[in-house]
Amino acid sequence: MIDTLEKTNVFTKSIEEASYELWDKFEKLRAPFLELLNKTSFPTTRDEYWKYTRTTKISKSSFNFPKKGNSIDVEIPVNAYVIYLNNGLLDEFSVIESELLSIKSFETITPDQIAKYFGHEQDNERNIFNLLNSAYFSSGLFIEVKKELDKPVYIVNQLNGENIFAQPRKIIVGNKFSKATIIEHTVSNNCNNVLSNNVTEVFVGENSNINYTSIQNEGSGVFHLDNIQAHQDKDSIFTNHTYSFQGDWIRNNINTWVNGENCETNMFGAYNAKNKQLIDNHTTLDHRVANCLSNELYKGTASDKATVTFNGKVFVRKDAQKINAFQSNNNILLSDDATINSKPELEIYADDVKCSHGSTTGQLDEEALFYLRSRGLSEASANNMLVGAFVGEVIEHVEIPELRDYIKSLYGLE
Amino acid sequence: MLSIKNLHASIEDKEIIKGLNLEVKAGEVHAIMGPNGAGKSTLSSILAGNEDYEVTKGEMLFDGKDLSELGTEERAAEGLFLAFQYPVEIPGVSNMNFLKTAINEIRSYRGEAPIAAKEFLKMVKEKSKLVELNPDLLKRYVNEGFSGGEKKRNEIFQMAMLEPKLAILDETDSGLDIDALRVVSNGVNALKSPSNATVVITHYQRLLDYIIPDFVHVLYDGRIVKSGTKELALELEEKGYDWIKEELATA
Ligand SMILES: Nc1ncnc2c1ncn2[C@@H]1O[C@H](COP(=O)(O)OP(=O)(O)O)[C@@H](O)[C@H]1O
Numbered sequence: 272m273i274d275t276l277e278k279t280n281v282f283t284k285s286i287e288e289a290s291y292e293l294w295d296k297f298e299k300l301r302a303p304f305l306e307l308l309n310k311t312s313f314p315t316t317r318d319e320y321w322k323y324t325r326t327t328k329i330s331k332s333s334f335n336f337p338k339k340g341n342s343i344d345v346e347i348p349v350n351a352y353v354i355y356l357n358n359g360l361l362d363e364f365s366v367i368e369s370e371l372l373s374i375k376s377f378e379t380i381t382p383d384q385i386a387k388y389f390g391h392e393q394d395n396e397r398n399i400f401n402l403l404n405s406a407y408f409s410s411g412l413f414i415e416v417k418k419e420l421d422k423p424v425y426i427v428n429q430l431n432g433e434n435i436f437a438q439p440r441k442i443i444v445g446n447k448f449s450k451a452t453i454i455e456h457t458v459s460n461n462c463n464n465v466l467s468n469n470v471t472e473v474f475v476g477e478n479s480n481i482n483y484t485s486i487q488n489e490g491s492g493v494f495h496l497d498n499i500q501a502h503q504d505k506d507s508i509f510t511n512h513t514y515s516f517q518g519d520w521i522r523n524n525i526n527t528w529v530n531g532e533n534c535e536t537n538m539f540g541a542y543n544a545k546n547k548q549l550i551d552n553h554t555t556l557d558h559r560v561a562n563c564l565s566n567e568l569y570k571g572t573a574s575d576k577a578t579v580t581f582n583g584k585v586f587v588r589k590d591a592q593k594i595n596a597f598q599s600n601n602n603i604l605l606s607d608d609a610t611i612n613s614k615p616e617l618e619i620y621a622d623d624v625k626c627s628h629g630s631t632t633g634q635l636d637e638e639a640l641f642y643l644r645s646r647g648l649s650e651a652s653a654n655n656m657l658v659g660a661f662v663g664e665v666i667e668h669v670e671i672p673e674l675r676d677y678i679k680s681l682y683g684l685e
Numbered sequence: 686m687l688s689i690k691n692l693h694a695s696i697e698d699k700e701i702i703k704g705l706n707l708e709v710k711a712g713e714v715h716a717i718m719g720p721n722g723a724g725k726s727t728l729s730s731i732l733a734g735n736e737d738y739e740v741t742k743g744e745m746l747f748d749g750k751d752l753s754e755l756g757t758e759e760r761a762a763e764g765l766f767l768a769f770q771y772p773v774e775i776p777g778v779s780n781m782n783f784l785k786t787a788i789n790e791i792r793s794y795r796g797e798a799p800i801a802a803k804e805f806l807k808m809v810k811e812k813s814k815l816v817e818l819n820p821d822l823l824k825r826y827v828n829e830g831f832s833g834g835e836k837k838r839n840e841i842f843q844m845a846m847l848e849p850k851l852a853i854l855d856e857t858d859s860g861l862d863i864d865a866l867r868v869v870s871n872g873v874n875a876l877k878s879p880s881n882a883t884v885v886i887t888h889y890q891r892l893l894d895y896i897i898p899d900f901v902h903v904l905y906d907g908r909i910v911k912s913g914t915k916e917l918a919l920e921l922e923e924k925g926y927d928w929i930k931e932e933l934a935t936a
Pocket residue numbers: 696697699701719720721722723724725726727728
């Protein structure tokens with residue numbers, strides 16, 4: 272058992288006792304992040320970026336280096352290249368290498384191959400969880416999309432056990448004119464104090480189109496963080512979908528840097544937070560150059576004693592003219608004891624731009640509820656139907672029909 | 686089937702229904718007419734269980750059951766149906782899914798098994814034909830982007846699907862052209878049987894040329910002040926409501 276994360280030095284020492292072969296192999300890449308980690312402390316709610324989400328429960332916990340647990344049955348709704356992660360470790364993995372796609376584990380590559388990608392540009396100063404992963408990743412996948420894929424890549428992220436520290440690292444590179452959808456589907460079983468700290472770095476090359484969809488369908492007992500860093504070259508499209516279900520602590524940090532002109536960026540997310548769930552989505556989009564489009568839509572509900580946070584930051588830099596940036600976050604508050612914090616932020620330094628942002632928090636439409644009930648629907652199912660319709664607007668943007676239907680079914684939609 | 690005795694109801698402490706009596710038996714068609722603001726829509730909302738209104742006095746029995754003890758959905762399951770004057774649009778909820786859920790929840794209330802998919806589709810086909818409702822509309826979201834006439838047809842279509850014992854049609858004729866009026870009325874007439882009943886709320890006689898009432902009631906200032914047969918409707922059409930007000934004043 273390693274000591275609490277909070278005491279980073281102790282943590283470092285004891286985790287090194289685990290002497291994980293990958294860490295030795297990638298020592299040079301890890302070193303600068305390890306050094307930074309040792310100088311960084313966990314955030315408090317006084318830090319703007321963590322204002323509504325405490326990390327104390329994580330920083331005061333102790334975790335073990337992961338071992339694989341039992342595998343969990345997961346329905347995979349699409350024909351796909353399937354990869355299994357179990358407690359942050361690759362499970363029965365074999366290299367995929369074709370003219371369309373290459374997927375390799377960190378065991379099967381040299382550090383040189385990923386040197387220019389690993390930790391390329393991250394918001395490490397405000398997000399210690401990137402550093403934790405860079406210093407102590409538990410597995411690594413290097414995915415190179417060479418052309419337009421014939422089917423999506425489906426990563427099943429299984430969590431299972433107690434006091435586990437699961438930190439998968441993914442590097443996704445979209446070559447020129449390539450196209451792919453990469454789905455990550457998290458599930459859990461009997462978890463207690465499991466930290467699932469994912470870092471995914473996406474390099475969206477010229478004229479490529481990469482879609483990264485995260486289905487967060489774990490149960491309780493998991494601290495789930497998706498830290499996504501996307502870097503777009505000119506003429507590319509990056510789309511991110513994040514669907515959160517019943518996990519009791521979910522924090523998503525999604526950053527996109529648009530470095531080339533004529534890019535399109537889409538960010539979609541939906542959540543129905545219940546009980547004492549905490550679901551926090553922080554997105555940052557940086558328009559650094561001109562002639563780009565971005566579109567962001569996050570919708571969801573909070574009931575019982577749940578807490579939902581949305582913070583969407585959009586920068587339009589000084590020379591980034593002719594940017595169209597749309598952002599919207601709509602919430603429905605279903606109980607007086609639930610909390611919704613919604614903060615869209617636009618920072619615009621260019622003058623010829625079209626930007627809009629909006630945030631709404633409302634109630635269910637009483638008139639619609641009455642109408643449904645007058646036809647025989649119970650209050651609960653009328654509620655569900657309206658909530659489903661509300662988040663359904665986001666899910667409509669999922670392009671693959673089978674995946675769209677599957678995500679709808681997870682929300683109890685038809 | 687429906688027995689309303691000395692009903693008083695108010696909204697925000699303003700009394701709107703002021704001692705209303707009405708008896709509806711199986712097989713009957715009743716028309717309730719009256720000037721604007723008389724309380725016609727309020728009455729239908731109260732019957733359907735709209736909680737914005739507070740029943741302060743009197744009783745409403747439906748097949749012997751006290752309606753005020755039943756929630757809106759329980760009233761529907763017991764066989765009460767309200768065709769709304771202004772059907773609400775519900776984006777994101779598909780007509781078909783909504784209807785199927787409604788039917789199954791009503792069935793479950795009655796201790797019946799869910800409807801088979803095939804049977805449901807057959808019924809949809811049959812009943813949409815009855816009200817000449819374009820089946821493509823059913824693939825859309827509930828009432829979203831429907832014209833006024835389509836919304837009213839959809840109400841009668843839902844009524845046909847749910848097969849209620851008592852249907853209350855609230856100003857179903859408003860906003861309908863003559864063709865739509867005919868179609869909607871044909872639908873209502875086709876659904877008539879000795880075991881169910883219809884209450885038609887309207888302030889024009891026009892609809893009653895198509896749906897022939899057994900009884901006509903005048904609702905004025907929260908009460909039924911006059912009842913008669915279909916001739917009363919013609920008289921109202923001809924003379925307006927002032928003579929009734931005068932009759933009341935002199936009484
Ligand atoms: N929500 C409300 N708040 C206050 N007064 C209302 C409300 N709804 C109806 N009323 C009043 O109740 C009376 C009856 O209205 P309504 O039932 O719509 O009449 P009708 O359908 O016969 O035209 C009117 O005086 C109207 O102003």
